[in-house]
Amino acid sequence: MIDSIPENPESFPRDTPSWLSQLRPSSASSLQASVFYHAGYEAARRELGKNAWQRATLVAVAASVIIVTGSGALLFTLGKPIGLGIPGRSVSEGNAPAAPDKSRELRSQIAYAASASSIANNNQPILPAWLQSQFQRALPTANVPMNLLGPGVELGQIGADWDKIILMKSPANFDNAGNTVSQSNQSLEKPKPIEPQTWRSMRDDQIKSLLKGLL
Amino acid sequence: MKNDQVLPLDQLSKAWEDFADRLLLIARSFGESGEDAVQEAFMALSRQPKMPDEPLAWLVKVARNQVLQWNRSEQRRTQRHVVRAKDTAWFENSEQESIDVLDVSEALKMLPADLSEVVTMHLWGQLTFEQIADVVGSSRSTVHRRYSDAIQILRQRFSCHIER
Secondary structure: OOOOOOOOOOOOOOOOOHHHHOOOEOOOHHHHHHHHHHHHHHHHHHHOOOOOHHHHHHOOOEEEEEEEOOOOEEEEEEEOOOOOOOOOOOHHHOOOOOOHHHHHHHHHHHHHHHHHHHHHOOOOOOOOHHHHHHHHHHHHHOOOOHHHOOOOOOHHHHOHHHOOOEEOOOOOEEOOOOOEEOOOOOOEEOOEEOOHHHHHHOOHHHHHHHHHHHO | OOOOOOOOHHHHHHHHHHHHHHHHHHHHOOOOOHHHHHHHHHHHHHOOOOOOOOHHHHHHHHHHHHHHHHHHOHHHHHHOOOOOOOOOOOEOOOOOOOOOHHHHHHHHHHOOHHHHHHHHHHHHOOOOHHHHHHHHOOOHHHHHHHHHHHHHHHHHHHOOOOOO
8 A cells, every 4th residue: 555645756655666667768769850850840940930831841941950869969951841741740640742753852851861860870760660661662763772761771872971960952862872963953962061070069059040051 | 920939959859868768658658649749749849939847747748638639539540540560668678587578568558548647657757746647637646546556556467477
């Protein structure tokens, strides 16, 4: 019989089995990329003065931010939000793109972010399984290697020199070597790396300023 | 009215680091939509101008309310296509070999919802009974009674396997 109400989390009722209280919650990392993708989009949208996600989509400006807290890495991927759906919508509802051609672009971007964040997370993919399966269905037409999404990411394909922090400016698609293909398809532009320590040392307002300057 | 105030990303990141695992465990006790509720809660947090005074309790409350709202929505239920492993462990593997975390997870799922949520919030979420009472809208004594009942059920369930 428990006859007292402890308020100190350390003093559980005396008949709480210790083996039970010693269990530790499993990791929520599978949700991490999705949460910060949407949070980053939302932050950028507000910072850039877009008052509706539809408008942000139309002006084709967005930023996704994935913060891999486990490694302390911060990954920014800038790109066009085409087909994003409604940011903040729950993961199970997905972000079903409206236009097939534009959706490929979106999938490329997220696939790229997923692969990069996987690298930052010791090569373990941190996207939810359902989202990975969506990508895998879409990838044959998205010009992104499927093996970027699974365990054992091939680092060489996207360039080991990119390190954990990768910055991209308005990419369209990515070829198999990890290069970006510009929208006009006239040139290949490799994503510009930013040194990790640079990102880590930047204040929030500096990051926002940089985001603005890149658009 | 336009609201440009959002939570700084470093604070959001810190909150994720500090609370995400515990919130997910607690949210799982709310039902199958627990993972989605975690995302919704953190999205709601990201839209706050400043960190709430009791961040985890705040996140739990938002997640729980979200699940309740979904449960009331037939449309939401029919649209859900959550792909999840059939057996999801709510805990890291225990150092104690006699404990199967999947069994414990299953036992928590089998508890009545009002007991399961209280025991996860208090035992692993480390919320006080006062905070839990606020989240679930019950009295502190009711919450404590539910906790005691839950513990009793779990002890009986695992009494054959675990020596105290």
